[in-house]
Amino acid sequence: MxxxxxxxxxxxxxxxxxxxxxxxxxxxxxxxxxxxxxxxxxxxxxxxxxxxxxxxxxxxxxxxxxxxxxxxxxxxxxxxxxxxxxxxxxxxxxxxxxxxxxxxxxxxxxxxxxxxxxDRESSDIEKWVIEFPDMLAVLLAERSVDEALDEAERIAVEGKQNKALKPAELHSLQTAITEHRQKLADQLAETAGQSSTRGVELRAVASALKRLGDGPRAHTLLLNAHYQRLQYNMQTIHPTSTSYGGAYTAALSQQVFSAIAQALHDSLDVFGDDPAYASELVAWSTEQAETFAQLVKRHALASCAAAGGLRAAAECVQIALGHCSLLESQGLSLSSVLLKLFRPSVEQALDANLKRIEESTAALAAADDWVLTYPPSGARTNNRTANTSVGNQPKLSSSAHRFNSLVQDFFEDVGPILSMQLCDPILDGLFRVFNSYISLLINALPGSIEDDANAEASGNKIVRMAETEAQQLALLANASLLAELLPRAAMKLSPTYQANGMEDSRKRASDRHNCMREQREWKRKLQRCVAGLLDSFCRQHALDLIYTKDGYTNLSAEMYLSLDGSGYEPDWSPSPIFQELFTKLNSMARIASDIFVGRERFATLLMMRLMGTVILWLSDDESFWEDIEEGPKPLGPLGLLQFYLDMRFVIVFGQGRYLSRHVHQVIMDIKERAMAAYSATGMDPDCALLDDDWFIDIAEETIRKISRRS
Structure with missing residues (x-):
């Protein structure tokens, strides 16, 4: 070696x-x-x-x-x-x-x-490139996603800036980073889809995906995770035939709107208020709200609406809107979505409830004796429980008491759904029901219908006749008092009762103004219904005065034209029909004073209306005036004197009690017309008429005689 x-x-x-x-x-x-x-x-x-x-x-x-x-x-x-x-x-x-x-x-x-x-950077980077996959795997296993991404980005940036890596080495590093970023994104997506990933961990996964440049996918996965969790939680909520609709709605609302609230929180926490993500969040939340509304409609509202269970339907809506409103403080409003879907069912319940009021009242009207009494003990009147000993409570007949009680309960029931902008259909529906009841009262007047067969054929309900004047005046009392009680109850529909601190003050003021204007118009519509009953009442009594049972008239031109040429002077007194008018008015005024206690003005207007009906009939009777003005024979001085006495008698007994300014002017006009007819014969009317004291003395003496007899 x-x-x-x-x-x-x-x-x-x-x-x-x-x-x-x-x-x-x-x-x-x-x-x-x-x-x-x-x-x-x-x-x-x-x-x-x-x-x-x-x-x-x-x-x-x-x-x-x-x-x-x-x-x-x-x-x-x-x-x-x-x-x-x-x-x-x-x-x-x-x-x-x-x-x-x-x-x-x-x-x-x-x-x-x-x-x-x-420096040894080149050596460090070369070594890091080799070790990066293993290091990244360890960091991912430890869920240190941010640390892994930071390290990869740092090495890539430094290697490029310092030119410590050759192009091939830099490309290799970037390729490794890209591959592992994609692998990481797939792993994160898989993690987000697991049911065990919740809360902080879910937000961390979404945040990591966003950093990897896959924000849209991250947001969609986040929403889907909340959806899957919601579906799992809803599996335990099952409506049954014995379940209470409100309980089902409450349980479902809790799950749905809690899930939406949590999704909203997570979305804002990770993605902020980016419009793209906010748009997807709103669309997702709207979809969940729509699904929720459909379930409530199918399993709670449908049965309530079909049965006319307005209170139960309103409670379900109130529960749902209550949970939904909690999201508004976080900037997400879904109330309009629910209201749009709930509205048809609620309107169906409204119609069914109003139909029940109409049918229940009609059933009682068929047996009503038209005697006015105080409300039964424990009955509801204008949001209060009435006692028979309380004299200031309304006196109505049995069917009117029932109508009032049902309407008061109706207004209590609709309270929770006032936010559905149902004021117009509510008022319109109540007007229809009230008008239907007024039709029953009109049919109760003698002579209004010929027989029960015709009544059924015309669609009218069978109703008990009001034979006496006291019963007939009770019909008017029912109508006039209900026309006052209903608008008071309808004040609950005013925005004042629905004040929401979140609303703009100017908007509330505008809503109040519009609602008050609508209610004033609604009240006038009710009064016009009552006026229809008054017209029927007055017309019926005017016809009773003018025509006999055999169909002959008690007020004709002949009764004035026949006086001249008879050969004898009449016993000067007002004509029988006008004496009978005075007698009827006096009789009704006494009865009305007991019936319309505290409402004397209505009684006075009623008497004026009755007198006006008779006088206006005379003014508009063209056959009468054709005979007076054109023959068969001319109006003579005795006939003119009698006509003038009759009109003066009406003015004397009616002045200040039964005579309106308008009717007084009508009387003056028909007097002038009679005098003009007399003048057309070439005679001077002033020569035919006597001193005004003569007419007044006869009128007052007649009034005293009639008053003593009655």
Missing amino acids: HPNNLIIGSIDREIGWRGAAIFMAAVKSSRSRASGPSGLVAPGSQHANGGADNGAPLADNLKIFKTENFDPDAYVQSKCETMNEKVALIHGLDEGVPTESLSASAERSLEDDVSKVE
């Missing part, structure tokens, strides 16, 4: 490959400089300047490698000028470089030459 090989083996055993490399570099440097111009002398000699002999034996030169504090790296940095020179020295030594050529002067020359030694 070559002696140099023995030396290398000995050195390698003592200090390893680094010490051997250092030794070989020293040997070559000594050999190459022994005969050169550096002035080195043979081993054992002295320097030319007479310095001490530095040609120490080889064993002495190796002592430094055997010390305990020897640092190979530091020694290499101080002795080796370039990496190529050290590989070259090893080959030279292997070829038979004599070790005895080393000298102290050669070592000192070596120390001078290694001042420009470059």
Whole structure:
């Protein structure tokens, strides 16, 4: 064996490959400089300047490698000028470089030459390229993903900037990094799909995928992980025929909106508010909300809606919206999605509930005795429990009490669904039900329908007749009082009752204004319904006054035209029909004072309306005025005097009680028309008429007689 090989083996055993490399570099440097111009002398000699002999034996030169504090790296940095020179020295030594050529002067020359030694980056990078796959595998096994990616990026950047890697080496490194990044991405995707990956670990996996440049895939996997978890949790929620719809909705809402909330939190934590990811999150959340709404509709709302269970349906909606609203504080609003899908079912429940109110009220109207009483003990009136001893509670007949109670409960039931913007359909539905009840009251007036067969044929419900004036006035009391109670209850639909602190104050003010305007219009519609009943009432009583049971009229032109030419002067008093009008008004006014306690104005308006109906009929009766103005014979002075007395009588008893300003003017107009007809005969009406005191005295005397009889 070559002696140099023995030396290398000995050195390698003592200090390893680094010490051997250092030794070989020293040997070559000594050999190459022994005969050169550096002035080195043979081993054992002295320097030319007479310095001490530095040609120490080889064993002495190796002592430094055997010390305990020897640092190979530091020694290499101080002795080796370039990496190529050290590989070259090893080959030279292997070829038979004599070790005895080393000298102290050669070592000192070596120390001078290694001042420009470059870093070991090239060696580190080369080694790192080889070891990178194993190191990356270890880091991945330890889930130190960020550390692995940081190390790969650092080496690649430094190697490129410092040009420590050859193009082939850099390409090799980049290829290794790309391959392992893809492998890592696949492993992360697989990890994200596992049901055990949750919480912090799921966010870490998504974050690592994002760093790998696969953000869209990472976000989709994150949402899918939450979806899979949600599906697993929902497996335990099963509606049954005996289950309570609200309980099912609550359990389902808890799972769905908790999953959406967690997905929202994870998405923002990893991806921030990037529009692309936010858009996918909203689409995913909307899909989950739609699926949830369909399940609630199928297993809870459908049965409620079909049965008219408005309260149960409203509670399900309220529960769902309550859970959904928790997301709004995090910037995600899904209420509109739920409301859109729930609305058809809720509207179906509304219609069924209103239909039940209508049918229940009609059933009671068929047996209603039209006697006004206070609410039954424990009944609900305008959101209060009524006691029969409380005098300020409304007095209604049995069917009207039932109608009011059902409507009050209805407004309580719709409270939870006011956010569904159902104010218009609610008000419209209630108007239809109220109008249907008013139709029942109209049918209860005698003479309104001919028989039950015609009533059924026309679609009207069978209803008990109101025979007496007190019963008929009770019909009006029912209608007029309900028209006041319903708008009060409808105030619960106002935005004031739905105030949400999250809403803009100007929007709330606008909503209140619009709602108040709609409710005022709704109240006017109710009043028009009541006016229809009043018209029917007044028309019926006016016809009773004007026509006999045999169909003859009590108010005709003949009763005035026949007075002249009879040969005798009449017994001056108001015509029987106007005395009967006064009697009827007085009778009804007394009954109304008991029925409309505290609502005297309504009673007064009712009397005015009744009088106005009779007077307007006279004013509009063209056959009457055709006879007066055109014949068969002209109006004479006695006929004019009687007509004038009748009109003056109406003014006297009606002034301040039953006579409206409008009807008063109508009376004055028809008086003028009668006088004009008389003037057309060539006669002066002023000559036919007597002093006004004469008319007043007769009118007042008649009023006293009638009042005494009644």
